[in-house]
Amino acid sequence: MVDIDKAFPGVRALSRARFELRAGEVHALMGENGAGKSTLMKILSGVYTRDAGQVRLNGQPVEITSPRQAQDMGIGIIHQELALMRDLTAAQNIFIGREPRRAFLLDEGALNRDTQAIFDSMNLKLEPTVKVETLTIAKQQMVEIAKALSYQSRVLIMDEPTAALNDAEIAELFTIINRLKAEGVGIVYISHKMDEIKRISDRVTIMRDGEYVGTVPAADTPIETIISMMVGRTLTNDALVIPDTSAAPVALEVRNLNRGREIRDVSFSVRKGEILGLAGLMGAGRTEVARAIFGADPRESGEIWVNGNRVGISSPQDAVRAGIGYLSEDRKQFGLATGLDVRNNIALASLERFIGPGGVINDSAMHETAEKFIRQLSIKTPSDTQEARLLSGGNQQKVVIAKWLLRDCDILIFDEPTRGIDVGAKAEIYKLLNALAEQGRAIIVISSELPEILRLSHRIAVMCEGRLTGVLPGGSSQEEIMRLATLRPSAVAETNSERKSA
Amino acid sequence: MTDTTAPAAKSGVRISGAFHRLLAFSGLIALVVVFSIASPNFMQTQNVLAILQATSVNGVLAIAATLVIITGGIDLSVGTLMTFCAVITGVVLTNLGMPLPLGILASILAGTFCGLISGTIIAKLKVPPFIATLGMMLILKGLSLVISGTKPIYFNDTPGFNQIALGSAVGSIFPSLPVPNGVLILFLVAAIAAFVLSRTALGRYTFALGSNEEAVRLSGVNVDRWKIAVYATAGGICGVAGLLIASRLNSAQPALGQGYELDAIAAVVIGGTSLSGGRGTVVGTLIGALIISVLANGLRILSVAQEWQTVVTGSIIILAVYADILRRRTL
């Protein structure tokens, strides 16, 4: 791909962008949020048409005008934003458009068998007949991967495939990638997780502001160099400092929280100024706990105490009133009002602040506030009146974070706060979390990335199968966390692969 | 999901699926029981057949609407399209004097063709379904009047015609069970539609479109073509409804049809199909249509004053759906 230009109304997404992929290589595409990575790949996969430039396949210039055409040329893509049909089963999703048929009829048996075969090859424990809407995002992501694999493409684009995955699943994915690579498939790999780049890719192309910056070999380029090419400056890495909060008052205490098999007798507390990491494998129940505390889902039993007072929380409204904020793990479904503009999304949880006499909204104050957060979090958007759904994934996440920062809660629960966020912004968010803690706020961070948990947490609570299996001091080892995360009292037989990769 | 949860979840889904259908059904049963107790005339064979007969036209229209609604669209033209098809049949059979099979074919083809046009306007021109089918509703209403010369077309020259809805193939075999053919046709259409939805590519894409059209497009599927196919199929089904109503009235009534779309859509929604698309069943729609006609018939049998019939119908529709929601929640 050479000299690719692409502009959206109000946004120049790509300007003379360039990218080259060889057969049998894993080529990482790096750049900050909104650098244009997804846009470039959508052009390659026929979703968008380019404004200028040329796409060459095997040296021949080609026109790719539709996803179908891209597929026919052997180009497959896993989109960053999940593109699944929620009401269909996993198998139906994977083979949409290519259903096995017997005469005129769909052959569901073959469909499910073929799907099972793909799942088996991925070492994925999933029923082909399960409806995708009942799956967690991680599982949905795995379905997307299975779908992309089923096309047996020569070029496979993966746009942040691991954003929602845990370590075991990432390891599984990497095994698959290596297998494909050996078969001569060229793979474009987009991710904000720097360690993965080293582990999996052969070459790295870096983009900034829609432009091509450079291509370097992955093996012998230091991560710091790549990062500085991405952000145009060098980042300093703050080491974890654990403040002594033992004397600080307890801000949030959860006692004997229960709901079915998802949450079993969970109790813990967070002090003012403390960052509590909540670790666990996917499906451990961390999100469930957070949502139960926040009143988003009902709980069967359990007490929630805020600042020493027991509070009755039966809806998110109660929680917010009690000073609790919750950043959900699925921004598209639960975080962002995608049709509203950036400004109103930021103000969504604190609208009453901008209401003057007679219920009239003070839009200029709202504008100023939004601008402040756009600057503070470097949200890439043409203006604060841009529709939120038109932002790049990472910038959408920043908008949701801004919403909770503005709300100014004493207790903040961040569920996967850096999912899909670039290194530069990640560092900003870490700084921000630390600053919030310093201001005396109690913070719970749920993350599937152990390095992130280790880097941020003053204390680490670990969950497994709905139970809290232990609380570790900050700076513990990954091994210690993993031991607790797999401590299964129910002693359910576990597949070896999961153990090993864990 | 871990190994332990998987089977439990699976059977859970299956049970709740079956149970859920049972729930809408139990609303219907409750109505039937209440009316049977309230009036001895309600459960007479004749009245049951009358209810089924009264369901047939609305039921067939509702099945057409179900297909479209599952794609996340809407079809306001089902009522007037039915009439248009009936008028076309009238022209073919009475004005042109063609044989009966041609008339039947004409109705279904006319419906399919109009559905094709609606579908094309929606898929290719990107006109929202509400507007496209609203426009179609008016166009067809006008055309029916124009073609028929604003007069009913009678089928007196085609003796077998009113047997389509009123004859009883079942009754000629089992005289004690004179189920009118119209009712048979309703169930036949329902069976075919259910089969198409669950077992064919058309059905698969119907659900897929309603679930996430963009995802379907990104999967390289020719979204436009399938969408048009769904509207065309729905149109063909309206053609069947046109035959049913024309046969029942032994005439094509050109002014009838507007307002029928609301009853059809109501049956669909009461039957549990979501207006936002992606989910729905033909069985649910049938039950929805039956609830509507059982209510109407039962209240008439009880000689409830007409103004109160409306009030009661409105309340029971809300209650029936609410009961369904409640029980699903406490599952």
Added chain:
Amino acid sequence: MTDTTAPAAKSGVRISGAFHRLLAFSGLIALVVVFSIASPNFMQTQNVLAILQATSVNGVLAIAATLVIITGGIDLSVGTLMTFCAVITGVVLTNLGMPLPLGILASILAGTFCGLISGTIIAKLKVPPFIATLGMMLILKGLSLVISGTKPIYFNDTPGFNQIALGSAVGSIFPSLPVPNGVLILFLVAAIAAFVLSRTALGRYTFALGSNEEAVRLSGVNVDRWKIAVYATAGGICGVAGLLIASRLNSAQPALGQGYELDAIAAVVIGGTSLSGGRGTVVGTLIGALIISVLANGLRILSVAQEWQTVVTGSIIILAVYADILRRRTL
């Protein structure tokens, strides 16, 4: 994005926003131009006033529907709620002999109250808006007949009553411009609704609910309360429509109203509001309502045969929306 592109983008968005509104408007203008050329009677002051007057009731109902549709809901009860409010006013003014201001208050309160009930059924009982308002539509239709004794209630004892819609406050100041009060009220309601939508918390939540209700709930907003508030506001606006129609007919006609919801929703959708919620404007709705009445009036002025009027109306509705889509795409 770089600094250089940002300002360009900003003004770009603004221009396209204004231009977009202009587009629906230009469809209206095109119709007006065509009819003016076709008939010298069309652009007479009196006819223009007649068109505006004819828009007033549907326009007000459409504004009510706009609010609800922006939340991603639908309100099928606007027409019969209007009638119900008119009947209530009739009872208060004629049967109970209360003074005029009380009658006006009664209508708006009745509307708000019914909207509150619909909203509560939708928000608290989670009954889909289509079903809840369909039920409401039937209930209110029946109740209007019951309360009025299936007879119109006349306002002969309240002399000022028909001045609400038919008098002309403007005309009494500028005799050459006898704009009826009904039209003024329409524009007043539109202005207030536009203000509420763009500048108040209620408006903001209306859009937010339609955009992503779950995200709003998880932001700690009392989603139920705001949703109920939107339906109640829409109900109050239907109360205004009830006053307008009662005043115009100098009577509360209990049987009227059903079917009006379709015209209202059509105006909303023609005006560019999406049925899936999250976006819409009052100005667009006004233009949509005007397109409908200009079409009806123009075709009648040209004495087009009634059956063809329907055909032409249907076609032009599709064309108008398609033209809008085309020009927006080529922007």
Added chain:
Amino acid sequence: QENYNIALISKGFQHQFWQAVKAGADKAAADLGVTVTFEGPESETQVDRQMDMLAAALSRNPDAIGFAALDSQAATPLLQQAKDAGIPIIAFDSGVDSDIPLTTATTDNVAAAALAADKMAELIGGEGKVAVVAHDQTSRTGIDRVDGFVNRMKEAYPKIEVVSVQYGGGDQLQSTEITKSILLANPDLKGIFGANEGSAIGVANGKTELGSKIVVIGFDSGAAQKGMITSGVMNGAITQNPVGIGYETVAAAVKALKGETLPPIIDTGFYYYDAATMADPAIAAVLYD
């Protein structure tokens, strides 16, 4: 005396005309000591809904049925079924193309509309343009009244031109808008005939709103129309005798049940009334509110 149960299926329900028929039926029911039920579809186009009502009525096993057919043929199978069950059938308002009904209590709508044409011609001086606002393009009464009026004009008054016939569904508001359009399109119009109550009131409203001076002839009665005739907005109207139709239908049913013979047609008549004649006892008796 036996408590007979008589089911009346009419063409409509909410309209004042049908309410007057119902009132007549109820009065007969009280006088004769029988029970009467009365229902009708939403609009006069819904032929199949009327069939459903008739079927439900049959299921109730009534002693007799009164039926105002929306379509002259469509109900034949059901009527046959009733006949086979020995249920006598009385037609009212419009006839049925069959010999099953024992009698028909009705008005000659064509003749009634022709009378309206005569009165219109008289009031506008025998020449000029007139228009019709009717309720329904396809229903029997709609067709008969439009035809009756238009044909009479053609035959008897060559200098009068019917420039426009439009339909407002009997909806007062819609009929008002139609009237205004007609008046604005034809400034030299002399008169409009409103072919049923809603249409007539709509025409009068439109006339008032535009301050026009045209001649308005209405049809049916009702409080509003009577008021408009008194105030002079409407010059006069034709009225049928709906109360009489309702009464006669029930009375005929009772006679049939008692085995008495019935005449083939019970003509309940129609009358022209205006401000001057409204108080006549003969006229006042057939007017309703």
